[in-house]
Amino acid sequence: xxxxxxxxxxxxxxxxxxxxxxxxxxxxxxxxxxxxxxxxxxxxxxxxxxxxxxxxxxxxxxxxxxxxxxxxxxxxxxxxxxxxxxxxxxxxxxxxxxxxxxxxxxxxxxxxxxxxxxxxxxxxxxxxxxxxxxxxxxxxxxxxxxxxxxxxxxxxxxxxxxxxxxxxxxxxxxxxxxxxxxxxxxxxxxxxxxxxxxxxxxxxxxxxxxxxxxxxxxxxxxxxxxxxxxxxxxxxxxxxxxxxxxxxxxxxxxxxxxxxxxxxx
Amino acid sequence: xxxxxxxxxxxxxxxxxxxxxxxxxxxxxxxxxxxxxxxxxxxxxxxxxxxxxxxxxxxxxxxxxxxxxxxxxxxxxxxxxxxxxxxxxxxxxxxxxxxxxxxxxxxxxxxxxxxxxxxxxxxxxxxxxxxxxxxxxxxxxxxxxxxxxxxxxxxxxxxxxxxxxxxxxxxxxxxxxxxxxxxxxxxxxxxxxxxxxxxxxxxxxxxxxxxxxxxxxxxxxxxxxxxxxxxxxxxxxxxxxxxxxxxxxxxxxxxxxxxxxxxxx
Numbered sequence: 001x002x003x004x005x006x007x008x009x010x011x012x013x014x015x016x017x018x019x020x021x022x023x024x025x026x027x028x029x030x031x032x033x034x035x036x037x038x039x040x041x042x043x044x045x046x047x048x049x050x051x052x053x054x055x056x057x058x059x060x061x062x063x064x065x066x067x068x069x070x071x072x073x074x075x076x077x078x079x080x081x082x083x084x085x086x087x088x089x090x091x092x093x094x095x096x097x098x099x100x101x102x103x104x105x106x107x108x109x110x111x112x113x114x115x116x117x118x119x120x121x122x123x124x125x126x127x128x129x130x131x132x133x134x135x136x137x138x139x140x141x142x143x144x145x146x147x148x149x150x151x152x153x154x155x156x157x158x159x160x161x162x163x164x165x166x167x168x169x170x171x172x173x174x175x176x177x178x179x180x181x182x183x184x185x186x187x188x189x190x191x192x193x194x195x196x197x198x199x200x201x202x203x204x205x206x207x208x209x210x211x212x213x214x215x216x217x218x219x220x221x222x223x224x225x226x227x228x229x230x231x232x233x234x235x236x237x238x239x240x241x242x243x244x245x246x247x248x249x250x251x252x253x254x255x256x257x258x259x260x261x262x263x264x265x
Numbered sequence: 266x267x268x269x270x271x272x273x274x275x276x277x278x279x280x281x282x283x284x285x286x287x288x289x290x291x292x293x294x295x296x297x298x299x300x301x302x303x304x305x306x307x308x309x310x311x312x313x314x315x316x317x318x319x320x321x322x323x324x325x326x327x328x329x330x331x332x333x334x335x336x337x338x339x340x341x342x343x344x345x346x347x348x349x350x351x352x353x354x355x356x357x358x359x360x361x362x363x364x365x366x367x368x369x370x371x372x373x374x375x376x377x378x379x380x381x382x383x384x385x386x387x388x389x390x391x392x393x394x395x396x397x398x399x400x401x402x403x404x405x406x407x408x409x410x411x412x413x414x415x416x417x418x419x420x421x422x423x424x425x426x427x428x429x430x431x432x433x434x435x436x437x438x439x440x441x442x443x444x445x446x447x448x449x450x451x452x453x454x455x456x457x458x459x460x461x462x463x464x465x466x467x468x469x470x471x472x473x474x475x476x477x478x479x480x481x482x483x484x485x486x487x488x489x490x491x492x493x494x495x496x497x498x499x500x501x502x503x504x505x506x507x508x509x510x511x512x513x514x515x516x517x518x519x520x521x522x523x524x525x526x527x528x529x530x
Contacts, residue, residue, distance in 0.1 A: 004335060005325045006306075021286075021297040028293040032286040035307050041271075042300050047503030055515045056500050060270045069334065070269060083503075091507060235321050238312030238348075242356060250320045 005255050006234055007072040009040045012057060012106075013079030013127070016203060018044025025208040026077075026215055036233040038074055049084040049094045050102035057106055061117045073122045075226055077215070078106055081129035081160040082201065086151045096163050103167045111171070123223050126168045127176040127215065128161035130207065131183050133193035137200030152201070154190055174222040176214045185210060270520050271499055272337040274305045277322060277371075278344030278392070281468060283309025290473040291342075291480055301498040303339055314349040314359045315367035322371055326382045338387045340491055342480070343371055346394035346425040347466065351416045361428050368432045376436070388488050391433045392441040392480065393426035395472065396448050398458035402465030417466070419455055439487040441479045450475060 011017045011027055020027035021042060031040040043060060045053055062070050080103065084094040094102070107124055109117045132152045141148040161179035168175030186192035194200070196207035203211065219226050235254050276282045276292055285292035286307060296305040308325060310318055327335050345368065349359040359367070372389055374382045397417045406413040426444035433440035451457035459465070461472035468476065484491050500519050 018300050019297070021293045021300070022289075024287075024289070027296065028286045031292065031296065031307055032284070035283050035286070035309065039304070039306050041304050042296055044300065045500055045503070046301075051511065052503065052506055052514065055511070056519075059519060092503070235310060238310070238317065238357070241317055246316065246320070249317065254321075254324060 004071050006037065006039045007074050009034060009038050009075040009077070010043050010060075010073050011040065011077045011079070012043040012053070013077070014044065014048050014053075014083050015046035016044070016082055016130070017077075017079050018042060018046045019202060020044065020208065023203065023205040023208050025203065025205075026212050029208075029212050033228050036235060037228060037231050039071065047083060047092065048080075049092050050080045050099055050106070051084075051094050053080065054102050054105060057109060058117065061110065061119070063116050064118055067119065073110075073119060075123050075125065075219075075223070076110060077125050077127060078103065079127035079129075081157070081164060082132075085129065085132075085157045085160040087153065087156070089149070090151050096159055099160060100163045100167050103164065104171060107167070107171045107173055111173075123226060124173045125176060125215070125218055125222075126164050126173055127211065128164040128179045129157055130178050130197070130203065130211070131161075131186075131190075131193055132157040133190055133197050133200040135191050135200070136194050136197060140199045140201075174218050176211070176218045178211045178214055181214060182207065182210050269336050271302065271304045272339050274299060274303050274340040274342070275308050275325075275338050276305065276342045276344070277308040277318070278342070279309065279313050279318075279348050280311035281309070281347055281395070282342075282344050283307060283311045284467060285309065285473065288468065288470045288473050290468065291477050294473075294477050298493050301500060302493060302496050304336070312348060312357065313345075314357050315345045315364055315371070316349075316359050318345065319367055319370060322374060323382065326374065326384070328381050329383055332384065338375075338384060340388050340390065340484075340488070341375060342390050342392060343368065344392035344394075346422070346429060347397075350394065350397075350422045350425040352418070352421070354414070355416050361424055364425060365428045365432050368429065369436060372432070372436045372438055376438075388491060389438045390441060390480070390483060390487075391429050391438055392476065393429040393444045394422055395443050395462070395468065395476070396426075396451075396455075396458055397422040398455055398462050398465040400456050400465070401459050401462060405464045405466075439483050441476070441483045443476045443479055446479060447472065447475050 009030055011020065019025065027040065027042055034040055045056060083092045084099045086092045109115050110119050110122050110124060112118060132154055134150060134152060134154050137152060138150040141150060158179065165175050165177065182196050186195060196204060196210065198204040274295055276285065284290060292305065292307055299305055310321060348357045349364045351357045374380050375384050375387050375389060377383060397419055399415060399417060399419050402417060403415040406415060423444065430440050430442065447461050451460060461469060461475065463469040
């Protein structure tokens with residue numbers, strides 16, 4: 001029974017997305033940044049690769065006929081690769097070629113005029129996986145009960161990050177490269193990545209800070225209309241009441257664009 | 266175009282709510298806690314009192330006929346008082362009696378069978394304002410350009426916190442008392458509240474931690490069905506794929522209850 005007041009930003013990815021409302025991550029930061037403007041939804045799926053996530057995307061994005069009845073997606077952030085890049089002994093394993101194909105399918109599901117889910121006003125951003133710290137990850141897995149083998153290599157995750165860049169380029173979608181600035185912040189030393197990853201794979205606050213800065217720069221550079229400074233609140237700043245009556249306020253319907261009012265008949 | 270996949274939790278209040286996705290606040294924590302289950306929406310309105318906020322509630326909650334078309338609100342957290350309690354020279358000022366009446370109207374908007382917005386399955390929790398630190402607040406206001414007079418008293422905010430308790434009692438709605446544990450944590454010394462408030466009024470991480478612990482205890486005590494440990498994910502844990510095929514996954518419609526599928530016709 002939440003009426004459709006605000007359009008949305010959706011963060012779609014694996015555990016790096018799902019956990020991004022902790023450690024002052026990008027989910028928490030975007031929610032705060034777009035407060036009173038857009039709702040930010042967590043569609044992170046811990047452990048998922050692109051193969052399993054693609055059918056999820058088809059379900060949580062509305063098809064064209066239903067779009068006027070639900071909040072618009074103004075920004076869709078797609079962030080995979082950390083699980084796809086596992087070694088072949090894991091069921092999460094996906095080949096690089098298939099990973100790129102799945103990312104392309106995700107983008108086209110929204111951006112292709114022939115798609116059942118075509119939404120030309122939805123902006124898309126891809127994020128690369130961060131580098132993996134196999135020293136830390138190996139120690140973490142070896143310490144489990146029972147101990148587990150190392151499931152990722154530094155090099156393979158790097159290749160998946162590069163593949164995200166290629167998909168972005170060929171599809172005309174901006175890519176947030178978090179791999180490069182994090183690797184450089186660690187002085188290009190794998191062990192030093194522990195300053196940004198709490199278990200060799202998942203980001204701590206310093207790691208999410210790098211992602212946030214790169215994401216914000218990408219949004220500002222590519223989508224000026226998504227910069228919150230140019231956006232008005234849905235419900236006005238409280239100083240509105242200094243020169244407007246409560247009756248005038250009550251008589252106004254404060255909703256986002258995008259046909260959102262349709263469902264509140 | 267976000268299909269209605271997950272029901273919602275709504276945080277409704279003033280700047281203490283709007284800012285609660287920073288400082289590891291209750292918004293960020295609830296979003297993380299309910300990830301893959303419910304969406305947590307920020308309906309915090311910095312500077313608003315209950316007089317101005319009440320018409321907002323009427324707009325963002327769906328009326329009865331529209332409820333089957335939109336996500337259900339499983340939990341509505343109402344947190345006001347910090348602005349209502351300002352002194353009469355401010356336009357934000359509301360009398361205690363009117364504050365209590367507004368809170369009651371908010372609760373009944375959802376809970377009364379005769380209400381246009383009646384939603385019997387929505388659980389409601391009220392939160393009290395925290396204590397104010399007039400030493401810190403006074404210094405903050407005096408340092409502005411131009412300098413402003415102190416706009417709150419310790420005692421008046423305490424009375425508003427007590428009024429929230431009375432409303433909860435008379436309406437049969439659980440109240441999260443954050444005033445008392447924060448006051449006790451400060452050793453009942455106003456100046457020591459600076460350990461929990463960054464400007465005498467707004468919460469820092471230690472302050473939000475007290476609110477979080479009290480909120481979580483209240484949810485667990487009163488609404489066992491809202492405890493995430495008893496809830497299933499909407500989309501399953503990735504280990505699902507160890508013994509289910511991708512085709513089986515694709516053929517399943519993964520949505521919350523609550524008629525949410527209606528809008529994705």
